[in-house]
Amino acid sequence: MMREIRRSEGLNGEDEKYLIRRKLLPVEVIIDKSGQVKTFRVKLSPGIMRITGVMTTMDTMVPAVQGDPVWYFGPGNAPNLFNSAFITRLRSGAFNRSFFSFRHTLDKGQWLYYAQPVSMNFFFVWGGAEFRKRATVPITDPDTGFTEDYDIWVSEEGPGQMHITVEIEE
Amino acid sequence: MSTCEVKLYNGRSLFYACNPTEGIKSGEFSELQKAVGEHLETPQFMPVDVANDTGVIRGTVxxxxxxxxxxxxxxxxxxxxxxxxx
Structure with missing residues (x-):
């Protein structure tokens, strides 16, 4: 809040003092295309009688680009915490084959995690251990900044050798 | 070089002001600029009275x-x- 004392001459010739209060109201507008016109609407607090100035600041934006879809796979211990940071620390790779499998020997207190984009169609087959789809969470690619929803499968708790087979639908 | 044109309207969609393209700058205002509101007043800006029955300001970018x-x-x-x- 900005304040200012303003003086003006009253009808009786004496100085009158007024307190002027001002407030900055920010509005964000994203321009996507050249020549675009966007509108905005601001609801003002009671007591505001006019807008006495306006300025703009500009931020350049780097758009997120969708890269090739990837899978994430690996052991860990996050029974109730499936977030982007945890999943993207697992091993990852591209879907460059239509049929592939993962195998891993778990220690006690570890689970095996597998994640794939919701947007892809798969026949999903599991082997020596039971995998269950436990969550769907938004995953942000650390390289491109692109975010999309992933389904996450979790194995039974170790110890033991677990394997999972994935077949991509043609 | 001007990036965009900003116009303000009162709640009745009547045009009152302005084209403050001279004021466009990169980055944020400093704390000092925010504290001293007069620096933000745009030259040749015609104040926009708020229509009492609407309490809104509309704008275009x-x-x-x-x-x-x-x-x-x-x-x-x-x-x-x-x-x-x-």
Whole structure:
């Protein structure tokens, strides 16, 4: 809040003092295309009688680009915490084959995690251990900044050798 | 070089002001600039009276084709309350 004392001459010739209060109201507008016109609407607090100035600041934006879809796979211990940071620390790779499998020997207190984009169609087959789809969470690619929803499968708790087979639908 | 044109309207959609393209700058206002509101008053800006029955200000932002898109514009309105007699 900005304040200012303003003086003006009253009808009786004496100085009158007024307190002027001002407030900055920010509005964000994203321009996507050249020549675009966007509108905005601001609801003002009671007591505001006019807008006495306006300025703009500009931020350049780097758009997120969708890269090739990837899978994430690996052991860990996050029974109730499936977030982007945890999943993207697992091993990852591209879907460059239509049929592939993962195998891993778990220690006690570890689970095996597998994640794939919701947007892809798969026949999903599991082997020596039971995998269950436990969550769907938004995953942000650390390289491109692109975010999309992933389904996450979790194995039974170790110890033991677990394997999972994935077949991509043609 | 001007990036975009900003116009303000009162709640009745009547045009009152302005084209503050001279005021466009990169980055944020400093704390000092925010504290000293007078610096934000735009030259040749015609104050926009708020229509009492609406309590809103409308605006348009028009890209002038001088900048790579996309970009984000933050419009700062300097709102003034009714003066209080001391």
């Amino acid at each position: 028009k890209d002038l084709d001088n900048e790579e898109t996309p970009y984000k514009i933050r419009v700062w309105l300097l709102a003034e309350y009714e003066p209080e007699k001391l």
